[in-house]
Amino acid sequence: MVEAVQDAGVVVTGAGGGIGAALARRFAAGGARVVVNDLDADRARAVADEIGGIAVPGDAAATVTEAREALGGTVDVYCANAGVGSAGSEAADAAVWALAWDVNVMAHVRAAHELIPDWLERGSGRFVSTVSAAGLLTMIGAAPYSVTKHGAYAFAEWLSLTYRHRGIKVHAICPQGVRTDMLAATGSAGDLVLQPTAIEPQDVADALFKGIEEDRFLILPHPEVAEYYRARAVEPDRWLHGMNRLQRQWEEATAR
Ligand SMILES: NC(=O)c1ccc[n+]([C@@H]2O[C@H](COP(=O)([O-])OP(=O)(O)OC[C@H]3O[C@@H](n4cnc5c(N)ncnc54)[C@H](O)[C@@H]3O)[C@@H](O)[C@H]2O)c1
Numbered sequence: 001m002v003e004a005v006q007d008a009g010v011v012v013t014g015a016g017g018g019i020g021a022a023l024a025r026r027f028a029a030g031g032a033r034v035v036v037n038d039l040d041a042d043r044a045r046a047v048a049d050e051i052g053g054i055a056v057p058g059d060a061a062a063t064v065t066e067a068r069e070a071l072g073g074t075v076d077v078y079c080a081n082a083g084v085g086s087a088g089s090e091a092a093d094a095a096v097w098a099l100a101w102d103v104n105v106m107a108h109v110r111a112a113h114e115l116i117p118d119w120l121e122r123g124s125g126r127f128v129s130t131v132s133a134a135g136l137l138t139m140i141g142a143a144p145y146s147v148t149k150h151g152a153y154a155f156a157e158w159l160s161l162t163y164r165h166r167g168i169k170v171h172a173i174c175p176q177g178v179r180t181d182m183l184a185a186t187g188s189a190g191d192l193v194l195q196p197t198a199i200e201p202q203d204v205a206d207a208l209f210k211g212i213e214e215d216r217f218l219i220l221p222h223p224e225v226a227e228y229y230r231a232r233a234v235e236p237d238r239w240l241h242g243m244n245r246l247q248r249q250w251e252e253a254t255a256r
Pocket of ligand 1: 083
Protein backbone atom coordinates (compact mmCIF):
# COMPACT_ATOMS: atom_id res chain seq x y z
CA MET A 1 0.00 0.00 0.00
CA VAL A 2 1.34 3.40 -0.99
CA GLU A 3 0.19 5.87 1.67
CA ALA A 4 0.28 8.86 -0.68
CA VAL A 5 -2.50 7.23 -2.70
CA GLN A 6 -5.12 6.39 -0.05
CA ASP A 7 -8.09 8.77 -0.50
CA ALA A 8 -6.16 10.87 -3.01
CA GLY A 9 -8.07 12.57 -5.83
CA VAL A 10 -6.44 11.21 -8.99
CA VAL A 11 -6.91 12.08 -12.67
CA VAL A 12 -5.72 9.74 -15.42
CA THR A 13 -5.97 10.97 -19.02
CA GLY A 14 -6.29 8.49 -21.89
CA ALA A 15 -7.51 5.92 -19.37
CA GLY A 16 -10.11 4.22 -21.57
CA GLY A 17 -7.60 1.44 -22.29
CA GLY A 18 -3.94 0.43 -22.27
CA ILE A 19 -1.52 1.95 -19.77
CA GLY A 20 -3.99 4.62 -18.60
CA ALA A 21 -6.62 2.03 -17.67
CA ALA A 22 -3.96 0.04 -15.78
CA LEU A 23 -2.90 3.18 -13.87
CA ALA A 24 -6.55 3.99 -13.05
CA ARG A 25 -7.16 0.42 -11.78
CA ARG A 26 -4.00 0.51 -9.66
CA PHE A 27 -4.84 3.89 -8.07
CA ALA A 28 -8.41 2.73 -7.36
CA ALA A 29 -7.10 -0.49 -5.79
CA GLY A 30 -4.88 1.68 -3.58
CA GLY A 31 -7.93 3.54 -2.24
CA ALA A 32 -7.83 6.63 -4.46
CA ARG A 33 -10.83 8.43 -5.95
CA VAL A 34 -10.15 8.28 -9.68
CA VAL A 35 -11.28 10.44 -12.59
CA VAL A 36 -11.09 8.44 -15.82
CA ASN A 37 -10.60 10.63 -18.89
CA ASP A 38 -10.53 9.53 -22.52
CA LEU A 39 -11.48 10.94 -25.90
CA ASP A 40 -13.52 7.77 -26.32
CA ALA A 41 -16.43 8.39 -23.93
CA ASP A 42 -17.71 4.81 -23.91
CA ARG A 43 -14.32 3.40 -22.98
CA ALA A 44 -13.86 6.04 -20.27
CA ARG A 45 -17.26 5.15 -18.78
CA ALA A 46 -16.56 1.41 -18.92
CA VAL A 47 -13.30 1.77 -16.95
CA ALA A 48 -14.87 4.24 -14.50
CA ASP A 49 -17.78 1.83 -13.86
CA GLU A 50 -15.40 -1.07 -13.34
CA ILE A 51 -13.28 0.71 -10.70
CA GLY A 52 -15.94 2.86 -9.05
CA GLY A 53 -14.40 5.99 -10.55
CA ILE A 54 -15.81 9.06 -12.29
CA ALA A 55 -15.77 9.34 -16.08
CA VAL A 56 -14.76 12.73 -17.51
CA PRO A 57 -14.65 12.10 -21.26
CA GLY A 58 -13.14 14.55 -23.74
CA ASP A 59 -9.80 15.96 -24.78
CA ALA A 60 -7.14 15.45 -22.13
CA ALA A 61 -6.02 19.07 -22.48
CA ALA A 62 -9.36 20.29 -21.07
CA THR A 63 -9.82 17.96 -18.10
CA VAL A 64 -8.53 19.84 -15.08
CA THR A 65 -11.48 22.10 -14.22
CA GLU A 66 -14.10 19.38 -14.61
CA ALA A 67 -11.97 16.78 -12.85
CA ARG A 68 -11.31 19.13 -9.94
CA GLU A 69 -15.03 19.69 -9.48
CA ALA A 70 -15.72 15.96 -9.71
CA LEU A 71 -13.15 15.36 -6.97
CA GLY A 72 -14.63 17.94 -4.61
CA GLY A 73 -12.22 20.77 -5.32
CA THR A 74 -8.76 19.19 -5.26
CA VAL A 75 -6.63 17.13 -7.64
CA ASP A 76 -3.84 15.42 -5.70
CA VAL A 77 -2.34 13.35 -8.51
CA TYR A 78 -2.50 14.14 -12.23
CA CYS A 79 -1.43 11.45 -14.71
CA ALA A 80 -0.75 13.02 -18.11
CA ASN A 81 -0.99 9.71 -19.92
CA ALA A 82 -2.97 10.31 -23.15
CA GLY A 83 -0.68 10.14 -26.14
CA VAL A 84 -0.62 9.66 -29.89
CA GLY A 85 1.74 7.28 -31.72
CA SER A 86 2.51 9.59 -34.69
CA ALA A 87 4.76 7.65 -37.06
CA GLY A 88 6.52 9.20 -40.04
CA SER A 89 9.60 11.15 -41.04
CA GLU A 90 10.38 14.83 -41.66
CA ALA A 91 7.84 14.45 -44.48
CA ALA A 92 4.94 13.60 -42.16
CA ASP A 93 1.93 15.88 -42.63
CA ALA A 94 1.97 19.17 -40.74
CA ALA A 95 -1.28 17.97 -39.10
CA VAL A 96 0.49 14.87 -37.75
CA TRP A 97 3.27 17.00 -36.23
CA ALA A 98 0.72 19.46 -34.78
CA LEU A 99 -1.38 16.72 -33.14
CA ALA A 100 1.73 15.08 -31.67
CA TRP A 101 2.85 18.42 -30.14
CA ASP A 102 -0.61 19.13 -28.85
CA VAL A 103 -1.37 15.80 -27.19
CA ASN A 104 2.13 14.59 -26.24
CA VAL A 105 3.50 17.93 -24.96
CA MET A 106 1.12 20.89 -24.79
CA ALA A 107 -1.64 18.98 -22.97
CA HIS A 108 0.92 18.45 -20.16
CA VAL A 109 1.86 22.13 -20.14
CA ARG A 110 -1.79 23.25 -20.03
CA ALA A 111 -2.62 20.85 -17.20
CA ALA A 112 0.39 21.96 -15.18
CA HIS A 113 -0.55 25.60 -15.76
CA GLU A 114 -3.91 24.93 -14.11
CA LEU A 115 -2.63 22.65 -11.34
CA ILE A 116 0.57 24.27 -10.10
CA PRO A 117 -0.84 27.42 -8.41
CA ASP A 118 -3.09 25.31 -6.18
CA TRP A 119 -0.32 22.78 -5.49
CA LEU A 120 2.10 25.56 -4.52
CA GLU A 121 -0.47 27.03 -2.15
CA ARG A 122 -1.06 23.62 -0.54
CA GLY A 123 2.60 22.61 -0.62
CA SER A 124 1.81 19.29 -2.28
CA GLY A 125 0.81 17.70 -5.60
CA ARG A 126 2.00 14.90 -7.86
CA PHE A 127 2.40 15.08 -11.67
CA VAL A 128 2.90 11.76 -13.46
CA SER A 129 3.94 11.95 -17.11
CA THR A 130 3.66 8.85 -19.29
CA VAL A 131 6.57 9.65 -21.58
CA SER A 132 8.25 6.68 -23.33
CA ALA A 133 11.74 5.30 -23.75
CA ALA A 134 11.47 7.22 -27.06
CA GLY A 135 11.69 10.39 -24.95
CA LEU A 136 15.13 9.34 -23.69
CA LEU A 137 16.30 7.48 -26.80
CA THR A 138 14.28 7.47 -30.06
CA MET A 139 11.82 5.36 -32.05
CA ILE A 140 12.68 3.99 -35.48
CA GLY A 141 10.30 5.32 -38.16
CA ALA A 142 8.56 7.81 -35.87
CA ALA A 143 10.07 11.31 -35.92
CA PRO A 144 7.00 13.20 -34.57
CA TYR A 145 6.64 10.70 -31.73
CA SER A 146 10.36 10.72 -30.81
CA VAL A 147 10.67 14.50 -30.90
CA THR A 148 7.50 15.22 -28.90
CA LYS A 149 8.28 12.55 -26.31
CA HIS A 150 11.67 14.26 -25.79
CA GLY A 151 9.61 17.41 -25.22
CA ALA A 152 7.37 15.65 -22.69
CA TYR A 153 10.44 14.36 -20.83
CA ALA A 154 12.07 17.79 -20.85
CA PHE A 155 8.92 19.37 -19.44
CA ALA A 156 8.57 16.76 -16.67
CA GLU A 157 12.25 17.24 -15.78
CA TRP A 158 11.81 21.02 -15.72
CA LEU A 159 8.74 20.77 -13.45
CA SER A 160 10.60 18.48 -11.09
CA LEU A 161 13.70 20.64 -10.68
CA THR A 162 11.68 23.84 -10.41
CA TYR A 163 9.16 22.79 -7.77
CA ARG A 164 10.67 19.88 -5.82
CA HIS A 165 11.56 22.07 -2.83
CA ARG A 166 7.95 23.28 -2.72
CA GLY A 167 6.30 19.90 -2.19
CA ILE A 168 5.55 18.96 -5.79
CA LYS A 169 6.54 15.45 -6.91
CA VAL A 170 7.02 14.56 -10.56
CA HIS A 171 7.47 11.13 -12.15
CA ALA A 172 8.39 10.41 -15.78
CA ILE A 173 7.46 6.89 -16.91
CA CYS A 174 9.64 5.75 -19.82
CA PRO A 175 8.76 2.22 -20.97
CA GLN A 176 9.73 0.52 -24.21
CA GLY A 177 7.03 -1.75 -25.69
CA VAL A 178 3.81 -2.23 -23.71
CA ARG A 179 1.06 -4.53 -25.06
CA THR A 180 -1.66 -2.01 -25.93
CA ASP A 181 -3.55 -0.83 -29.02
CA MET A 182 -0.80 1.73 -29.61
CA LEU A 183 1.90 -0.95 -29.78
CA ALA A 184 -0.24 -3.02 -32.15
CA ALA A 185 -0.52 0.04 -34.41
CA THR A 186 3.25 0.56 -34.67
CA GLY A 187 3.41 -2.19 -37.32
CA SER A 188 6.73 -3.51 -38.61
CA ALA A 189 8.92 -1.05 -36.65
CA GLY A 190 7.17 -2.00 -33.40
CA ASP A 191 7.47 -5.70 -34.30
CA LEU A 192 11.22 -5.31 -34.73
CA VAL A 193 12.11 -2.96 -31.88
CA LEU A 194 9.38 -3.21 -29.23
CA GLN A 195 7.53 -6.56 -29.39
CA PRO A 196 10.44 -8.80 -28.32
CA THR A 197 10.64 -7.19 -24.86
CA ALA A 198 7.04 -5.95 -24.54
CA ILE A 199 5.45 -5.97 -21.10
CA GLU A 200 1.85 -5.70 -19.85
CA PRO A 201 0.19 -2.39 -18.90
CA GLN A 202 -0.09 -3.51 -15.26
CA ASP A 203 3.73 -3.91 -15.17
CA VAL A 204 3.93 -0.18 -15.92
CA ALA A 205 1.51 0.59 -13.07
CA ASP A 206 3.57 -1.60 -10.72
CA ALA A 207 6.75 0.24 -11.73
CA LEU A 208 5.09 3.60 -11.05
CA PHE A 209 3.94 2.53 -7.60
CA LYS A 210 7.42 1.27 -6.75
CA GLY A 211 8.79 4.61 -7.95
CA ILE A 212 6.29 6.53 -5.79
CA GLU A 213 7.33 4.46 -2.75
CA GLU A 214 11.00 5.08 -3.46
CA ASP A 215 10.38 8.75 -4.35
CA ARG A 216 12.05 8.45 -7.78
CA PHE A 217 11.56 10.79 -10.75
CA LEU A 218 12.56 8.42 -13.53
CA ILE A 219 10.42 5.28 -13.78
CA LEU A 220 11.92 2.59 -16.02
CA PRO A 221 9.61 -0.43 -16.37
CA HIS A 222 12.35 -1.83 -18.69
CA PRO A 223 15.45 -1.36 -16.49
CA GLU A 224 17.84 -1.90 -19.44
CA VAL A 225 16.78 1.53 -20.77
CA ALA A 226 19.07 3.11 -18.15
CA GLU A 227 22.07 1.51 -19.86
CA TYR A 228 20.96 2.63 -23.37
CA TYR A 229 20.40 6.17 -22.06
CA ARG A 230 23.88 6.20 -20.55
CA ALA A 231 25.41 4.88 -23.79
CA ARG A 232 23.61 7.56 -25.81
CA ALA A 233 24.98 10.32 -23.56
CA VAL A 234 28.53 9.02 -23.28
CA GLU A 235 29.13 7.72 -26.81
CA PRO A 236 26.61 9.36 -29.15
CA ASP A 237 28.19 8.21 -32.41
CA ARG A 238 28.48 4.62 -31.27
CA TRP A 239 24.86 4.73 -30.10
CA LEU A 240 23.71 6.28 -33.40
CA HIS A 241 25.64 3.61 -35.32
CA GLY A 242 23.78 0.89 -33.36
CA MET A 243 20.42 2.56 -33.97
CA ASN A 244 21.24 2.92 -37.67
CA ARG A 245 21.89 -0.84 -37.75
CA LEU A 246 18.32 -1.31 -36.49
CA GLN A 247 17.07 1.19 -39.09
CA ARG A 248 18.73 -0.85 -41.85
CA GLN A 249 17.25 -4.08 -40.48
CA TRP A 250 13.84 -2.43 -40.57
CA GLU A 251 14.41 -1.21 -44.15
CA GLU A 252 15.42 -4.74 -45.23
CA ALA A 253 12.42 -6.31 -43.45
CA THR A 254 10.01 -3.93 -45.15
CA ALA A 255 11.93 -3.66 -48.45
CA ARG A 256 12.12 0.14 -48.19
N1 LIG B 1 2.27 1.01 -25.75
C1 LIG B 1 3.56 1.31 -25.74
O1 LIG B 1 4.39 0.52 -26.21
C2 LIG B 1 4.03 2.59 -25.08
C3 LIG B 1 5.37 2.70 -24.77
C4 LIG B 1 5.84 3.87 -24.18
C5 LIG B 1 4.96 4.91 -23.90
N2 LIG B 1 3.64 4.77 -24.23
C6 LIG B 1 2.76 5.91 -23.92
O2 LIG B 1 1.75 5.47 -23.05
C7 LIG B 1 0.63 6.34 -23.16
C8 LIG B 1 -0.62 5.49 -23.27
O3 LIG B 1 -0.56 4.74 -24.47
P1 LIG B 1 -1.10 3.24 -24.62
O4 LIG B 1 0.02 2.43 -25.13
O5 LIG B 1 -1.81 2.83 -23.40
O6 LIG B 1 -2.06 3.45 -25.88
P2 LIG B 1 -3.62 3.19 -26.08
O7 LIG B 1 -3.84 3.51 -27.51
O8 LIG B 1 -4.02 1.87 -25.55
O9 LIG B 1 -4.29 4.29 -25.13
C9 LIG B 1 -4.22 5.64 -25.41
C10 LIG B 1 -5.56 6.24 -25.01
O10 LIG B 1 -5.45 7.66 -25.10
C11 LIG B 1 -6.67 8.14 -25.65
N3 LIG B 1 -6.42 9.45 -26.23
C12 LIG B 1 -5.72 9.78 -27.34
N4 LIG B 1 -5.69 11.11 -27.49
C13 LIG B 1 -6.39 11.65 -26.46
C14 LIG B 1 -6.71 12.96 -26.07
N5 LIG B 1 -6.33 14.01 -26.79
N6 LIG B 1 -7.43 13.13 -24.93
C15 LIG B 1 -7.85 12.07 -24.19
N7 LIG B 1 -7.58 10.80 -24.52
C16 LIG B 1 -6.86 10.59 -25.64
C17 LIG B 1 -7.08 7.09 -26.67
O11 LIG B 1 -8.47 7.15 -26.96
C18 LIG B 1 -6.69 5.80 -25.95
O12 LIG B 1 -7.75 5.23 -25.19
C19 LIG B 1 0.90 7.22 -24.37
O13 LIG B 1 1.33 8.50 -23.95
C20 LIG B 1 2.01 6.49 -25.10
O14 LIG B 1 2.80 7.35 -25.88
C21 LIG B 1 3.15 3.64 -24.82
